[in-house]
Amino acid sequence: xxxxxxxxxxxxxxxxxxxxxxxxxxxxxxxxxxxxxxxxxxxxxxxxxxxxxxxxxxxxxxxxxxxxxxxxxxxxxxxxxxxxxxxxxxxxxxxxxxxxxxxxxxxxxxxxxxxxxxxxxxxxxxxxxxxxxxxxxxxxxxxxxxxxxxxxxxxxxxxxxxxxxxxxxxxxxxxxxxxxxxxxxxxxxxxxxxxxxxxxxxxxxxxxxxxxxxxxxxxxxxxxxxxxxxxxxxxxxxxxxxxxxxxxxxxxxxxxxxxxxxxxxxxxxxxxxxxxxxxxxxxxxxxxxxxxxxxxxxxxxxxxxxxxxxxxxxxxxxxxxxxxxxxxxxxxxxxxxxxxxxxxxxxxxxxxxxxxxxxxxxxxxxxxxxxxxxxxxxxxxxxxxxxxxxxxxxxxxxxxxxxxxxxxxxxxxxxxxxxxxxxxxxxxxxxxxxxxxxxxxxxxxxxxxxxxxxxxxxxxxxxxxxxxxxxxxxxxxxxxxxxxxxxxxxxxxxxxxxxxxxxxxx
Numbered sequence: 001x002x003x004x005x006x007x008x009x010x011x012x013x014x015x016x017x018x019x020x021x022x023x024x025x026x027x028x029x030x031x032x033x034x035x036x037x038x039x040x041x042x043x044x045x046x047x048x049x050x051x052x053x054x055x056x057x058x059x060x061x062x063x064x065x066x067x068x069x070x071x072x073x074x075x076x077x078x079x080x081x082x083x084x085x086x087x088x089x090x091x092x093x094x095x096x097x098x099x100x101x102x103x104x105x106x107x108x109x110x111x112x113x114x115x116x117x118x119x120x121x122x123x124x125x126x127x128x129x130x131x132x133x134x135x136x137x138x139x140x141x142x143x144x145x146x147x148x149x150x151x152x153x154x155x156x157x158x159x160x161x162x163x164x165x166x167x168x169x170x171x172x173x174x175x176x177x178x179x180x181x182x183x184x185x186x187x188x189x190x191x192x193x194x195x196x197x198x199x200x201x202x203x204x205x206x207x208x209x210x211x212x213x214x215x216x217x218x219x220x221x222x223x224x225x226x227x228x229x230x231x232x233x234x235x236x237x238x239x240x241x242x243x244x245x246x247x248x249x250x251x252x253x254x255x256x257x258x259x260x261x262x263x264x265x266x267x268x269x270x271x272x273x274x275x276x277x278x279x280x281x282x283x284x285x286x287x288x289x290x291x292x293x294x295x296x297x298x299x300x301x302x303x304x305x306x307x308x309x310x311x312x313x314x315x316x317x318x319x320x321x322x323x324x325x326x327x328x329x330x331x332x333x334x335x336x337x338x339x340x341x342x343x344x345x346x347x348x349x350x351x352x353x354x355x356x357x358x359x360x361x362x363x364x365x366x367x368x369x370x371x372x373x374x375x376x377x378x379x380x381x382x383x384x385x386x387x388x389x390x391x392x393x394x395x396x397x398x399x400x401x402x403x404x405x406x407x408x409x410x411x412x413x414x415x416x417x418x419x420x421x422x423x424x425x426x427x428x429x430x431x432x433x434x435x436x437x438x439x440x441x442x443x444x445x446x447x448x449x450x451x452x453x454x455x456x457x458x459x460x461x462x463x464x465x466x467x468x469x470x471x472x473x474x475x476x477x478x479x480x481x482x483x484x485x486x487x488x489x490x491x492x493x494x495x496x497x498x499x500x501x502x503x504x505x506x
Contacts, residue, residue: 153203264331
């Protein structure tokens with residue numbers, strides 16, 4: 001028996017009903033050339049359009065009033081061009097790309113491939129070019145700059161103190177959280193900073209940031225610039241005035257009697273440990289701690305009896321432990337400090353018999369011969385309503401604030417780390433006393449520097465593996481501080497950054 005193997009079926013051909021060419025059967029019974037001649041699926045798509053381009057800031061207009069930065073042949077520019085092509089919703093877009101044009105020709109061409117079903121079972125694909133003409137138009141931001149109208153909103157930050165240590169801390173927080181990215185400019189003025197913005201929401205966002213990181217209060221005002229009576233639209237300039245609390249680290253304050261009672265019976269004469277989102281106080285006679293929030297401070301404000309610039313040097317002559325009588329309901333007691341009774345002498349009167357007795361919370365740090373900074377209340381003319389209402393017998397003669405560890409020039413020379421700046425203060429160097437004090441605060445206070453990004457200073461790193469001495473530094477010595485840093489790679493070469501929350505020392 002013989003088997004017949006079936007072969008490939010022969011596909012018949014037909015003649016095109018228009019031109020008579022032999023073709024394979026299809027639903028239209030026409031060849032491809034005749035189909036394209038009879039059907040243009042891109043006829044409802046506009047082949048020409050315009051793009052508005054600002055030559056000052058090199059941005060394109062995304063209607064109705066948004067300006068975007070889109071380099072040539074980028075995805076952003078392709079997306080913008082496709083949105084301006086009308087009629088694409090009637091076809092299916094298969095491919096889109098840029099056709100080469102001269103960069104200075106003010107022409108942008110798109111090559112599009114679309115598909116459409118012309119009748120049941122027949123799908124036609126077509127390629128075509130859409131040309132865009134680039135028209136110059138100045139954006140609103142550049143128009144205001146040309147008209148010398150740079151800003152719409154202004155944030156004024158002020159603090160009524162005689163130093164800038166708080167602003168150095170605020171500068172580092174702004175850089176860490178990138179709160180300044182939308183500013184048009186930053187200007188340093190007397191007692192503060194000015195931040196300029198193009199829109200009011202950006203200024204309000206910075207005000208909210210200040211309210212969350214430092215104790216402050218703010219107020220708003222606006223000024224009418226123009227008014228269109230036909231459309232009833234108004235053009236205002238907004239000004240936000242932010243006032244920081246007029247107290248700072250190492251300041252000596254006298255609390256109101258009622259507020260001291262609310263804080264757990266703390267003494268009225270206190271030393272400010274640090275100012276972060278709250279004001280941290282410590283009683284030098286009992287080492288009791290307290291925190292005052294921004295709302296509590298402005299309800300019961302208190303001023304500084306003495307700032308860090310008015311502190312005088314004293315030499316410790318004798319120390320001994322003190323007995324502290326604690327009571328029920330008292331606030332938190334610091335375990336990092338020890339109350340001691342010390343005899344001190346003014347540094348200018350060293351060698352005489354004039355010694356002063358006082359109690360201090362620095363008993364665990366002081367030894368005979370150490371130099372400390374303090375304020376002598378008994379020999380000072382202080383004008384304060386809270387201290388005038390106190391019993392004068394309960395006022396301490398001297399309030400000791402901090403210990404002096406080494407000469408400032410020596411510490412600056414051996415400091416192997418640095419900070420970055422916004423570029424608004426040209427005196428941020430080792431020659432500036434306020435900035436030097438701020439760096440020393442970061443070295444001595446672990447909790448204070450957790451919110452700061454710190455970088456290695458490549459110019460002061462030891463060579464050939466040798467370690468430089470840290471000098472007469474506090475317990476968080478410079479060597480231990482640098483060993484505990486967690487260093488990431490830094491392609492910019494400006495220093496290496498400590499991760500957020502990482503401590504520099506024990």
